[in-house]
Amino acid sequence: MAQRGETRHRRGLRGLLGEVVLDTRPLRYPAYRRLWTSSIISAVGAQFSAVAVPKQLFDITGSSAYVGLAGVFGLVPLLIFGLWGGAIADAVDRRKLLLISNGGLAATAVLLWLVAASGIASVWLVLILFAVQQTFFAINSPTRGAAVARLVPAHLLPSAQALRSTVFQLGSILGPLLAGMLLPLLGLPVLYLVDAIALVVALLVVLRLPAIPPNEAAPKKAGLRSVIDGFRYLGVHTVLLASFLLDIIAMVFGMPRALFPEMAEHTFGDPHGGGVALGWLYAAIPLGAFCFGVLSGWLHRITRHGAGVVVAVAAWGVAIIGFGWADSLWLAVLFLAIGGGADLVSMVYRSSILQAAATDEMRGRIQGVFTVVVAGGPRLADILHGLGGAWLGTGGAVMLGGALVVLATGLAAVCLPAFWRYRAPTGDHV
Template sequence: MQKRSGEAVAERRTLRSRLGKVFLDTRPLRYPAYRRLWLSNIVTSVGAQVSSVAVPKQVYDLTGSSAYVGLAGLFGLVPLLVFGLWGGAIADTVDRRRLLLVTNGGLAVTAVLLWLVAAAGVPSVWLVLVLFAAQQTFFAVNMPTRGAAIARLLPLHLLPSAQALGTTVFQLGAITGPLLAGMLLPLLGLPALYLIDAIALCAALWAVLRLPPLPPNEGAPARAGLRSILDGFRYLTLHKVLLASFLMDIIAMVFGMPRALFPEMAERTFGDPPGGGVALGLLFAAIPLGAFVFGVLSGWLHRVQRHGVGVTVGVVAWGVAVIGFGMSDALWPAVLFLAVGGGADLVSMVYRSAMLQAAATDEMRGRMQGVFTVVVAGGPRLADVLHGAGGAVVGTGAAVAGGGALVVFFAILAVFCLPAFWRYRAPQESDEPAEKANAE
């Protein structure tokens, strides 16, 4: 009887081991502090996507003008660019747990204020835009602070798995947030979306409250001014591996993100009726859906030690997928190419984020995460301008395929010019957490 019981236990362990090689590596969730931070990330990312639907809808309802909706995008982008950098500098000078409490509290307060404005029917579009800008300011400081905290909560060898968990959650938010908003909007109304977001953010605030203190280490800057930000850029230029990781992301997104051409391609290439249809929704959903599926099946990522190689392969695969999308005349192959591209982008992002966490010193992690936030936010928006202009000049298919080819060319050129990036290996495995405070 005991023999059979032992065999059953051994079989279960073997099955778990095999599944762990395929599915998402959940070992980082064994660390209580990281688990709390990760759970709060779920709420924050889904809430951000809900707001990205609710605010444009409210602005359009108030004005009836798409120009004002575009202005809302500008009110969201400028704080993200400015305070992403400054927020990273702040994260290097103060207790990161305390800063997360302040910024999460700010996100919750602005969500409550947006709810009050919508519920009271206040007809001021400028008030909505100002509150949205304030919310994005808190978000811009919150994101690099969260990123900089991860390496203090986990052993370095688990960083790729942690980044896969975080990226998968982000992609899940990109899918479920808009869908949730779209379903609840006709049922509950616009004010209810803001109220749900506010309640969820209060729950996230409770999770952050239970994190251990994360004070700055010795050698951290005393204040977060312009000099501190410039020191971060100086540090970046002296560390070629970090510089190359940002350069790879810029190459992939600026030349290879074709979303500005989705509306025209949906109608003229894939047969959507004027005003939008199924093809448009599938094109926008394909990249995050592919990234999410690859994230769920990312159990193998942590076994790759050559992170520079992993980033390069991911970026080149993204470029090839974009070429395939640009050359597609039928909808389903086009969606498949975009989904594969989303998976390749997830692989690249996981390794880039892990390199950023491991290669940067703790007193610089906040500023590096701030640069990361700006690159991630700014690259696709610059791509919108380039692809929009390129599509008008040479046609949508040629602009997309040409952009993908440029991604492949410049990625290979970057690795050739910065060979240290290609040779970069992950830190050796250690069972000790970065911070003893991560204990229960």
């Protein structure tokens, strides 16, 4: 009897863990598992270049203005090729496009390594190579996103997106930490070399994916008309448009990262030039998202994806208000981590809506818009929060931004009731 009771207890515990811990069922599908594995490798490796490029520019020039210029060189190709890359992903075999874009990313990482290792102190060469790298990324990202719905059943899309988002957050945490450890030991060129090796390994994994050809309704060419058709499609599909609108609301009003350096020094007592507080502020959001992602096994059971996005974005706004109010570092980190968890929930459901509500022949172009929105929103937030911090003080600007997120989210939910009522479709495949 005691043994039977212990067995039932273990089964009950496994069942409870299955309800809470990250749902790994999508990994049972070999093609998705390969795509996910390549994403892990690419996500961690990409952070090495993300640390190396600004460090190299500052070492060459001694000026933060040139470091900021890298943002422009990265954003412009992302805006252009994010949209065009999505159109290409609808018109060609997505596996082939992943191979080409992954190969381009690896090649630019090798070139950046050669420039750094040879001691060529050319700012413009580094910026141009960085822009080329971001061009390949802008094509690769929507292609990866558009491929997911072809590799797993529809009912597992939220779980697949949670796995994908958690991997990205893990890369955002581990990548900079590992880069920071290797930089003083092995030097800056090694960061590019590690990124290049990681991308080559990811390329070999992608090589084992099955063909993902366009369907019969897909466009034959990826020209300007194809991109315009994507925007027209988005304009008449309220659910998709609302998902992008809510992400813009969350990021533009509620992403206060531009104020982190000032708050770290003036609010949380960092020495001039940076310290522990600054590192924790930057790490808190991805850390919270990762921890929440590990405990996201229950997300696939909620079918009201529209309501899930609205509640998650509102929770993000409340967490940002709390961050602006906090006067101790650990309380501030806690609020940012809660915000990171809410952002992950929003990301999972928005991505699932995109995969399920868009037809396959449009999925790449809509994923391209998604890439542009996700990348562009925080950059607009940097401008607004920088100005707001100068006028209102950092705490006031952050709390006002969080309040605007909550108010605008509520208004959007009222004005777009179809999105609030949106449920995940039933069926096995999209």
